[in-house]
Amino acid sequence: MATPEHGEKIIDPIHQFVIERLVPIHVGGVDISFTNSALWAVIAVTCASLLFILAPRNLIPTRLQSVAESIYELVYDITHDVLHENARTYFPFVLTLFVFILFANVLGLIPYSFTVTSHIVITLALALVVFIGATVIGFIRNGFGYLKLFVPSGVPTLLLPLVVLIEIVSYFIRPMSLSIRLFANMMAGHMMLKVMAGFVVMLGVTAGWLPLVAMVGLMGLELLVAALQAYVFALLTCMYLSDAMHVDH
Amino acid sequence: MPQLDMSTWPPQLFWLAVTFLALYYVISRVAIPRTGGVIALRKSTIDGDLAKAKNLKDETENAVRSYEAALADAKAKAQAIALENRNKLNAEIEAERAKLDAALGAKIATAEKKVAASRDKALEDISAMAADIASDIVQQLTGSKITKAAATAAVSKSLGK
Numbered sequence: 001m002a003t004p005e006h007g008e009k010i011i012d013p014i015h016q017f018v019i020e021r022l023v024p025i026h027v028g029g030v031d032i033s034f035t036n037s038a039l040w041a042v043i044a045v046t047c048a049s050l051l052f053i054l055a056p057r058n059l060i061p062t063r064l065q066s067v068a069e070s071i072y073e074l075v076y077d078i079t080h081d082v083l084h085e086n087a088r089t090y091f092p093f094v095l096t097l098f099v100f101i102l103f104a105n106v107l108g109l110i111p112y113s114f115t116v117t118s119h120i121v122i123t124l125a126l127a128l129v130v131f132i133g134a135t136v137i138g139f140i141r142n143g144f145g146y147l148k149l150f151v152p153s154g155v156p157t158l159l160l161p162l163v164v165l166i167e168i169v170s171y172f173i174r175p176m177s178l179s180i181r182l183f184a185n186m187m188a189g190h191m192m193l194k195v196m197a198g199f200v201v202m203l204g205v206t207a208g209w210l211p212l213v214a215m216v217g218l219m220g221l222e223l224l225v226a227a228l229q230a231y232v233f234a235l236l237t238c239m240y241l242s243d244a245m246h247v248d249h
Numbered sequence: 250m251p252q253l254d255m256s257t258w259p260p261q262l263f264w265l266a267v268t269f270l271a272l273y274y275v276i277s278r279v280a281i282p283r284t285g286g287v288i289a290l291r292k293s294t295i296d297g298d299l300a301k302a303k304n305l306k307d308e309t310e311n312a313v314r315s316y317e318a319a320l321a322d323a324k325a326k327a328q329a330i331a332l333e334n335r336n337k338l339n340a341e342i343e344a345e346r347a348k349l350d351a352a353l354g355a356k357i358a359t360a361e362k363k364v365a366a367s368r369d370k371a372l373e374d375i376s377a378m379a380a381d382i383a384s385d386i387v388q389q390l391t392g393s394k395i396t397k398a399a400a401t402a403a404v405s406k407s408l409g410k
Contacts, residue, residue, distance in 0.1 A: 014250060019257040031259045038264030045272045052280035057287045059294060065287070072284040092277035099280075100272050119251075121258045122265055187252070 013194040017118055017187065037122075040114040044103035071099060075234055082238035086245050090238070097126065098234035105186060105226030109193075109219065117229075118186040120179060127179035130237045138244035148247045178236055185229050189222045379404045 023034035055068035075095045079087040101117055108115025116122055138146040150167040151160070196218060199211035251257070380400040387395050 017251040019251060019254070019261070021260070025260075030263075031256065032263040033260045035257070035260050035264070037257075037261050038268070041264055041268040045268045045275075048272060049275040049279070052275065052284060055284070057283060057290075059287075059291055061287075068280070068284055069288060072280070073288065076285075092273065092281055095281065096269065096273040096276045099276060100269055116265075119257075119261060121252070121261050125262055125265055126269075183252070 013191040013198070016114070016190060016194060019119075036114045037116050037119065040107060041104065041116045044100065044107050044116065047107065048099045048103045071095075071102070074098075074231070078231075078235050079238055082235070082242045083245065086241070090241055094234050094237055094241075097130075097237060098230050101126070101182065101233050102227060102230035105230055106223065108186065108190065109222055109226060111197075115186050115190055117182055118190060120183045123179035123183040124175065126182075126233070127175040130178065130240060131175035134237075134240040134244045137241065138247070141244060142247050146244070146247055149243060174236075174240060178233065182229050182233055185225055189218075189225055193218055193222060376401065376404050376408065379408075 020036045021033040022036060022039060025031075025033050051064070051071075052068050055065040056062050058065060061069055072095070075098050076087075076091065079091045079094050083090060104116040107113055108118065135146075138149070142148075150164050150171065152163060152167065155163050193215065196211045196215045200208045200215065202208075203211065380397065380403075383404055384395050384397065384400040387393070387400070
């Protein structure tokens, strides 16, 4: 560390999450500036769209085609396993959700890029869309019968008030757990990578290879987490939608 | 923590909505029809090929079965024809033999009748001759004539008739 300011900048693991307004835009007093987060969201959506548009349509798939088809079939399977006959309706939304989160997570692993999903406001917005959407669909489909979701069958009458309370709390915690799980995983992983990268620079050529090797392993792990969190988000979305479809579970 | 800087939330939410809706449009209008179509096409092609293979296999099995049936049929027919021929030949042989037997029997019978007639005739001739000889002998020895009837009776009596 030659100068404290320089060193601090390198190992500051939080700095990567700072939002920078690349093109300031204000419409009617609302700040809708094009930020680095927006840039990487656009890049993620562009890459995802290109994957599906450029993938050939061969009977025997090419490698690119296999990627597109694997993503499609993974989400197709979870929606059909969980939602059964309603899967067709919600498949496009769940697939979009999965692809958006997957590409945002994975592209965020590129050094100097920005991870869109490392901000709580993004993951909370996605989770609230799922939560409010599922709740509205639940009431439209079942009317006030949807409230039966909070009253599990086969519970002793004495315990019922407690169980109902727990069910209600757990229901409203759903968007919290859904958003914090994704946001925290992304943030923690990226901070860990940044700290490790800082060690590589600090230790230099003599011992810097040790955290470098660790980083290679961590990068693999983070790649797994990036895909897994997208999968978990899509799966839980399907489950919440399934609750809205079938109250008597 | 930059995440808690609420002044950055509106632009983030705005661009999240824009990009998410754009991706939703691409996914629902392009990605799902394209990818789903390819997967469905592949599945139907594989199913069609499997069905075709099954049909060909069934056809082969049917051909083998009909060939075997035809072979068994032909064998049975050949055996039936051989049996029929044998029976016919046997019957013919039997009939021929019976006819031959009958003809031979008739011939034998007539021959036997002839023999018996000749014998009877010969015997009659002999007794007539003997009666003549006896009457001659009696005439020579006694000089008296005996009637032919008496002589015949005497001969018959001595012959033990």
